[in-house]
Amino acid sequence: MTSRRTSSLLMPIAMFGVATFFYLYEFLVRVSPNVLENELILAFNLDAKMFGFFSSCWYWAYAPLQLPVGALTDKYGPRRLLTFAILLCSASTLSLAYTTSFYLGCLMRFFIGAGSAFAFISCMKIVHIWFDHHLFPLMTGLTLTIGTLGAAAGGIPLSLALDFMNWRQVLIYLGFAGMVLAFLAFALIKDHNPNHAEVSMKKEDTPGFWRCLIEVMKQPQSWLVGIYCFFVTAPTDAFGGTWGVKFLVDTHGISRDVASTAAVTMTFIGMAVGSPILGWISSVFDNRKVPMMISSLIAALALTLIVFLPQLNGFWACVLFFLFGSSGTYVLAFVMTRRFSQPIYVGTAVGFVNMVSMFGSAILTYMIGWLLDAVSSGALSSEGERIYTVSNYHLSLVVLPLFYAISALVIVPLIRDQKD
Known part of the structure; x- marks a missing residue:
């Protein structure tokens, strides 16, 4: 009996x-520009605005695709789609390693x-099936924990x-690692669970893309939770994924190794723990x-101290970035998404919320670079x-704690913590 149960798991x-x-893997590739910043700036001759645009290109593709990806996953299941996605991600990483053109690099x-x-x-x-x-709440948190370990690996x-x-x-090594992962996805992942038939992927029983999308967009909670994620996710991706290392190096004279440990590794280890x-x-x-409100306020406080404290050393940078990362509560937003979604629309609902949140990351990542260039002397x-200068960073990064304050004090009170 026990062996059968173990085998079924x-x-x-x-x-x-x-x-x-x-x-x-994709989290690691996503945040890699934060660590590779100097090399990328010199290789492609970039200013802050161009570097911000390069980094944000990831989000401009990721965000709008969340809607069709969610609906397609609801209809066809994850096996073939995930295999194709891994191949595309790894092949593009290999291509980026060989390009000498900024525009091809952005592509x-x-x-x-x-x-x-x-x-x-x-x-x-896969968790749902x-x-x-x-x-589901535990597995959602575990998924985010494992993913953020990839971002943490982008540091040290x-x-x-x-x-x-x-x-x-x-990047070449990362590309070939992705090829191996694509093979494993195609070999192991299954779309049908005979013991959980109501959520298994049977094409004749699943609605089309537009019906999935319309049903999700009719839910006011989809919009509110998505806007909440917009304000919570953006500072994590923009600062932990792109600008944090440069900020610590330029304003506090911290070495790149220590700055990477603080801004990248500790931020996402904090997320993995939190x-x-x-x-x-x-x-x-x-x-x-x-928890969503309290954690957002803690993150706002941590970011305020990181941005405005004078003479921040490596130790306190690590502590504050860990506190900032562990307060990233968008895991609860995805739990709430499942609560107000019907089972056959879960993929589309998660995709919609994720889409809105990633538009925030794209906008804020580019905005910080634009602000830095706008206020600098050149x-x-x-x-x-x-x-x-330090004042350039203060003027550009003040938006980070403001995003969390808006999420806690304006958006969370409007969200209903129950099924519509």
Whole structure:
């Protein structure tokens, strides 16, 4: 009996493992510009606005694709779609490693975002098909934990790898690792669960894209939770994924290795720790709004201290970035998304919320670069890089805590923590 139960769990765990490993992989590639910033700026001769645009190309592909990806996953299942997505992501990473054109680099970054668009939704769909419904909050938190470990790996390991190889070689290794993962996805993932027939992927029983989309968009809660994620996700991606390392190096003279540890590794380790804890708390107390509000205010405070504290050293930078990351509560937003969605629309609903949130990341990532160039004097260093002062960063980064304050004080009170 026990061996049969263990055997029945092995396949769902294997499928979940492959999907979440791709989520980890795309998270690593997503935040890599934060660590590779100096190399990319010199390779493509970029200013802050151009670098912000390059980094944001990932989000401009990822965000709008969340709608069709969610609906397609609801209709056809994750197996073939996820395999194609991993191949697209890894092939584009390889192509980026070889290009010398800024515009081709942006295009490859765009394609990486397009492939990455399938990762989180596929994880949620596999959990929905193959695991009991009461495990959904825990598995959502676990998914985000595993994914953010990929972002954390974008800190110290990538920074250390650059001591032994150039940035192009780093991307080549990442590209080939993705090819192996695509093979595992095609071999292991299944779309049909005979013991959970009501959510298995049977084409004749599933609605089309437009019906899925219309049903989700008719829900006011879809919009409110999406707008909440817009304000919560954007600072994490913009600061932890793009601008944090440069800020610490330029304003506090912290070495790149230590800055990468703080801004990238500690931010996403904080998310990895905080996500399952918040998911667990929400399940135990059957309440999501209070943790969402409190955590957003904590993140706003942490970001205020990071941006405006003078003489921030490496230790306190790590502490504050960890606090900032662990307060990223969008895991609870996805739990709420499942609560107000019918089972056959879960993929589309998650995709819609994710789409709105990633538009926030795209806009804020580019906005910070634009603000930096707008307030700077235009002076250049001896290496040809634009020089940005502490006051330039203060004026540009004040939007980070403001985003969290808006989410906590304006958006959360409007959300209903119940099924519509």
